[in-house]
Amino acid sequence: MGGEGGGRGSKMAAGGRGACFPALLVAWVVCLAQVSAVDVHTPTELSVENGTEAKLPCTFASSEVVSSAASVTWSFQAEGSTTPVAFFYYSNGRAYPGRRFEDRSSWAGDLNKKDASIKIANMQFQDKGTYTCDVKNPPDIVGTPGEINVRVVERGPQGSSETAFLPHPVIFPARFHSPVNNSMLDHLSKLPRKNSCTSNGSSCLSTPSEICIYTPQNHITAAINQVAIIPVEIDATKPNWDFIEVHWHHTKGTNNDFILKYGLRTCSKIKPGQKWWESHCHQFLEVLPAHRWKVSLMMNAWLIIWNVQQNDAGRYQVTVKSNNMKDACSFMELSVTTEHEGSRNPVYYT
Known part of the structure; x- marks a missing residue:
């Protein structure tokens, strides 16, 4: 009898431990559920x-x-x-x-x-x-x-953010520390522009897009051996986009005219008054190997060309892609002239 009772006691004890384990597991899961992610x-x-x-x-x-x-x-x-x-x-x-x-x-x-x-x-x-x-x-x-x-x-002339050669492409801020160069950027942003959505002949595509691209109406002229900045303004009308990609091409009529791809993914929602590139995003920049010592980009997708040469002249095409808007495309012309004697300006415009 005693042995039988002992057996029952052992089974009950084992059952008690088995019943306790799920309760502890539930408590552990509930505790984890209360911890949220930052x-x-x-x-x-x-x-x-x-x-x-x-x-x-x-x-x-x-x-x-x-x-x-x-x-x-x-x-x-x-x-x-x-x-x-x-x-x-x-x-x-x-x-x-x-x-x-x-x-x-x-x-x-x-x-x-x-x-x-x-x-x-x-x-x-x-x-x-x-x-x-x-x-x-x-x-x-x-x-x-x-x-x-x-x-x-390296700091360039007059405290600029440029260096003649970069070991790899980088994404530069949309504003520089140098007042001289910020004045230059302000001048660029105020150049007469054409709109890919409304100006005749300013879009590369026949299909209208909700994305509008503003590019300089006239040629951009840069001095040889200096730095050229090609401005572009992208107006993404829908605030709920998830990613945007910007492609730059130097259209020479060949298969190797692609320069770089700039992308923003998993972005937060754009706030009122915020630019598309000011949203919190994961950014990436892919530059074709042949151009890695030659070009870079600003956060607002403006193209930077270092140490400009005659073969950099011609038409530059910018294409913008998004998840919920049709592709947009526009272009602009870059002319390269002999550097003026004594000129210290990195780039000048017509």
């Missing part, structure tokens, strides 16, 4: 001038109200290194810079506005590498940190 947004690439201040933008989305427990950690992984090193921590209104950028890094964000940006002064060539922004907003502690591939480029 969605961190950073640009994919950023190019800054040597010796200037860089702002590393980082924003985030969280389902929770931002509290005093929220924190931001910035890490840096130098080119050639395999290990990222944390160098900046921010929490509860206080910044804690690490040793590497201790005297040069500063807080530039506002957690109440879900902005976790920082600034680094006096950028040097050895500061190039991958910068990572990681945001925690308990209980939202899970998420993928944002990564920025930062390139430090």
Whole structure:
């Protein structure tokens, strides 16, 4: 009898343990379900001038109200290194810079506005590498940190953002640190333009598109051995696009006229007054190998041609593609002339 009772007791004990396991599993799953993800947004690439201040933008989305427990950690992984090193921590209104950028890094964000940006002064060539922004907003502690591939480029004449040769293509900001060059960009944006949606003969395609491309009405004239910037304005009328691709061609009538492809994917919704390229997106730039030492791009899709030569003259075609709008296409002409003696301007226009 005792042995039988012991057997029943053993079975009950085993059954009790078996009944307890699902309860623990459910509690574990419920606990995980209460942890939400923080969605961190950073640009994919950023190019800054040597010796200037860089702002590393980082924003985030969280389902929770931002509290005093929220924190931001910035890490840096130098080119050639395999290990990222944390160098900046921010929490509860206080910044804690690490040793590497201790005297040069500063807080530039506002957690109440879900902005976790920082600034680094006096950028040097050895500061190039991958910068990572990681945001925690308990209980939202899970998420993928944002990564920025930062390139430090040589300062050109008059403090410009250009360098005659680049080891690889980079995406430049739409504004420069130099007032001289910003004045030049302002001049470019005010040139007489034609609209691919309304101007006769300004579109490469016969099918109308919701995307309108504005290009210079007259030839752009650049001096040989200088830098040319070809402006273009893209008006994407639908705010709910998911991706945009911009293709640049130098139309020579050959099969190898393709130059580059610039893309923005998994973008946030455009806010009122925001440009299409100011949305938080994953950016990429693919340049044909033959042009990698020759061309680059600005965030607003303006084409940059370094060390202009006579064979760079001709027609340039820009094509814009999107997921929910028909393709758009337009073109412009570039003329190349002999450099004026004593001229210091990187490019001039007719």
